[in-house]
Amino acid sequence: MSSAEIPLPAGRHAAEREQRRIWWLVAVWLLLSLAACLVIWFVWYPHLPPGDMTTSARHQQFDIAVLAVTAAPVILGVFCYFAYVLVVFRARPGDDSDGAPIYGNAKIQAAWIIGTSMIVLWLFVFGTVELIVPAGAGAGEGASPIWKQSGAQTVAWTPGTNDILQVQVIGQQWTWSYRYPQFGGMESTVLDLPVNTPITFHVTSLDVIHSFWPYLLGVKADANPQVDNVAYTTARQTGSFIVRCNELCGIWHGAMTSNGTVMTPVAFKVWATAVQAREKANGTLAALPPYALTYDPTVIPQLGKDLVNVVGVTGAPGYFYGPGNPVTP
Amino acid sequence: MAEMAAQPSPSAAVQAEDEAFYHESGINAAWTGSRLAIGGLAFLFGCFAFAYFYLRSLNSAGRWQGSGFVQPAVWLGTTIMVLALLSASVNWYGLQRIKAGRKSIWQIAGLFALAMGLAAVALQIWQLTTLPFPPGSSGYSSVFTGFYPVFLTLQLAVLIWLEILLARSRFIPAMSFVEQPPTVTETQSVQRFQASLSSFTTVWSFMALIAFSFWFLFYAL
Amino acid sequence: MSLTARVAALIVAFLCVVGVGVFVAVYYIGSANQLPTVAYTASGGVVNVALQEDPQNNSTTTPDWVTYYTQDPTTKQWLHTTLFSVPAGTRVNVTIYGYDGCTPLRNNYWSKVQGTLGNVVTVQQFNKNNRPLGLTTTESLINSWATCSVGHTFAIPDLGLYVPVASPNAQNSVNNLCSNSPCTPASGGAYSLEKFSFMSPSQPGSYRWQCLIPCGGGFLNGNGGPMQTLGWMAGFMNVVST
């Protein structure tokens, strides 16, 4: 493409010709890069996944756009160069001669090394800042995050304030359920969230490893058994979204989805209190274990002495501790 | 592009020259190979050491050493470890003697080393069959029952090497270790034997080191 | 080398044939098409689906796996499959014969009945002589922890349908479980008869259903084996457009 308009080498002023050609090449590359960057930034960026529904999603969108703008000139540079050399330096039919014996060029090599190092340094600084500033950028941050989200830790959540909403995400083979500790630890199969509210997800699993991925929320955190994996986000728009499982977890991994809605804080409060009241009424809250950051499904206080017999058969790791085995948990 | 098939086969002297070249390469290969083997083995055992420290520091469900945990018999573990150390050091002593030209002393030392190594392996197997805990009752028990089968299998493999050296040493006249043998073939065979022996000593001493390290992890730490 | 090259090349060809064999094996034999799909059709605007849960099964390879059976509506035979189809947008009446003993859920939240019409189920217990025990009760929550009383669950997560299926009455089921599958009221064994209804979705497609009880005995977390094999505790409800 770049070298299409370039005459092939001939004549005596070959050296100047070549100089001019190289400037042409550089110019073409710069123009193409500029065009590409403009297109990426102004046309593509607004439509880039995962959209801008939440703060973390916005940051990811921004990062991807910036990386694309950084990458485009590099890719174009290499492609322009190859297009040029492949056309200009191809062996004409019947040409048996060898190329010029160039073993290297200290200047070019040094320049290249410095250049790539600069890019890498920039990527690292940018990535780190973008990781720390939005408190983990929606990725799972383990049990005790060092980059925390601003907001007030409260026992009861009230709309319109800066209270952080705690949501526990429980992965199990093969469905999601969500507990809201600030609403009596009520549990739900849908993930409803208030808009413009700092949200803390506590992601855990009851069996194997799952991965909590509400794509539009720009959150991704592995659900590990007996581990509390924290992720932060703040929704900026109302709307519905889908939660997927992103870590292979068995036969129904592909179908392990659930739905969620981002609603106004007041509407959310209404919904949550309603669910809490209903579950209190029909005894669900009483049946649930007390809210905790992780659960050991083999510990079932209500069953008392039967536990060992039952667990011995189908309980958590108990498969090789038969009923009554003293070391069964 | 030399069409070699066309050319006459090289003279005996020239062939001997090439053979000497590859003899040298083989001797060096024994040295390099033993060191490289140590490198690879170090990563294999490192994988278990990592598991040990990872599970110990994580102590998930409070079951690094669960409730009612009983440690395997310390005296037995210590005996096994000491046997491995003794075997290595005896063999190392024998190596010094054979370098000084005393083949017979190395042979005795080697036999002792072999015997002690086999004793260590046998005791280890016996210990594994009579463990005071089910393999999966805790993190400790998992690493313990996982590590030792691997280790004793590799110990056995290395001991086979020792057995081969002992077997081969019978066919090398003791005099060859004292002064230059008359023929090239004998010289080379002695040199190969010595190279193999010193490589073996390196690896076997490394195994003893591993035995001690994991004894420290499992019984002392 | 001539012969070598020839035969070697032919070996590659042969190995490709082997590969094709593998492909076919996975593609057909391996594929779930082996399982029959029981077609339930609407009569009078409702569909009647009948399933049963057994503590064992009549297979030769894995006789101790728990499993669901599906009843063929015409022949009334119990088929060892978990694939059935219902018409779209109609009321589905499900009858489940629970022949298997109880197991605690890993997440007791699934003790709550969700997604059925009225969010309730009706349960009737029978003893091993097929005699009803007590009256038919209507439950909105069958607690699998307080009184270990849930055998399995019938869940279609995509439809928000989560139904705990009662296990046979506890003291009655001791040593009284049905022992030769597929079980029938005549064949003995205490069981619970549970009924509920839900509306099949208007959107055709295949909706997976599963059990949430960790009933894969011998597998870590009780979720292996039958729980992860189509035709046992996992299946598809194919919704076909009417």
Add this chain to the structure above:
Amino acid sequence: MAIETQPERAEPTGRGPETAGGGERPWWQHMGAHTGLIGAVAGYFLGHWLGNFLGGDFARSSLSDENDVAIVLGYSFAVIGWLAGLGVFNDLFLLMRGKPLPEEPRFLGQEGPGLAKYFRFTLDHKVVGIQYLYGMIAYFLTGGLFAMAIRTELLSPNYHIIGPEQYLMVVGEHGTMMMMMMSSVVLGPFGQYFGPLLIGSKRVAFPRLEALGFWLTPPAYIILLSSILFGGFPTGWTGYEPLATQATTGMDAYFFAFGLMGISMILAGFNMIVTIINFRAPGMRWSRLPMFVWGQFTVSWLQVLAVPVLVGACYMGLTDRTFQTAFFTNQLGGSSFLYQNLFWFFGHPEVYILALPGFGIVTEIISTFCRKPLFGYKVQVAGLLGVATLSFFVWQHHLFDSGINPDMRPLFMLTTELISIPTGFIYLVAMGTFWKARIRFTIPMLFALAFYFNFLIGGISGVFLSDVPADTTEHGSFFVMAHFHYTIMGGLIFAFFGGLYYWLPKMFGIKLNETLGKIHFWTMFLFFNTTFLPLFALGMLGMPRRVFTYARNLETLNDWVSISAFCLGASMLIFLFNFVMSMAFWRQREVGNPWRSRSLEWQLSTPPPAENFRRVPVILAGPYDYGVKDALPVADLDPPPGVIGSAYAPAARGPVTREVED
């Protein structure tokens, strides 16, 4: 394996009719694949019986109607029986009885003509290379068929042909088969065959280890496929715990086969490192080493040091399933994080085990067909070494969202991005080499160019994945899938085909049909990109990996991908047709040095003589001095007597050389 580390006996190379291969006795009277097969079958049943005897009464077995102990012991005994049947242990028993090893014709390719040597425990590195070539092609085609099955299921957003657990089985088989194959697809055929030739050696350091390395791959292949009979494994090629502990007996095949392949990789790498260090011809300085050998050297280090960790992890997975240890069971003091750490500590070097040999091959190819020296030999070497070293320090970028050491993420982001610097060196060298070149667009050259094209896209997409916030969207999605298919298939497999078209004339004296080759290249290049470019988009649009259903709005894109994947498969059939016909029937002779390459292997007769070099060559110049006026020939293949001795034999071992001198 310890036994094999003793130095290779240097007996004179037996020659003459009496040792010209097993010509006297018919093939079935030699130990070989057929006896190995008998041993394997016998071993399997013995092991299975023993396993039922030992583990039949485990609660695990009685409750689940499955006995992993029987399966695993069956596999182990089958492998041992297979090796014993092959005669791997014969020399061992000889040595244990103190007997000298027989001066067998099988040394140094003296098996003579005939096919039998390819089905035997042959110690000639050239034979091993050809065995690897066919073996790896079989692996590749089988894995490819599984890929076709995957794309067939993904034609529809709903479950339609392959049931969900069969789908996971197919995905796992495809991934594992390919990963096992890729780690040997270049180092096996070309590394074993040309490594010694390129360093000017008549032999390798440990021919038994080398041959053993190959003969472990057929059982690994069979065992991995046998998983289908036990219901497959649900974990994909990563085998994540605790899902793997939960799975049915098909899982044992995964752990066992992958571990077995790991051992084979370790052996091959071990032999190559020692050979390259000690068996280089006089004058073959490190600064004259061909780039392919450098690639092989660095990769071998990765194999020897990183793969033991995989073997350990697979072993732990097996003990969790058989002796009921609890390495990876959280409730019992184990940890699922432990497996992720161990696996990826191997897994990331593995990625470069796949990449570096490709770099080596394409460098050889471009230098030859640009008729130019490499632009910055030392830079390329630094690049290879840098990539190899850094690859040990990046594994946690696979775990950015997992909650493992989250505060270490900036560090691993840095190390991951640092790798792009040495990778950049590779591109600098390539670009510089093309400057003022005389480019011949032969088929190998086309594949090399495609390699640089694909690997650039793959590498740049890797930078997106290394950035934690961007990775939060892309992790575990089809974006990652597209990324590593671009680097592995777009990189390594294109390099492999380049090497195949480049070196086949040397290996067999036969060249593949040009026209079909060009068609193969262009279809493969086109359909590769039409298949995998859309996958980036699919990942960005939120399609997770390893799903049998997906959002309906992604159906069009998926169908496009599936159809072009089928076309890609068809282009592989073109290659296969070309390969079989050219090798077996057309047999277009190609002797001598068709590419006018300076490299050492091309200075030999075609195919190379039995003992590689009639004499130990003396290397006079580097392999890339194209276009240099009065450049020395690359080597003196028939040095005058005395040169070798004076060049190498140290004075310490005087008598040897003294003899030579008289």
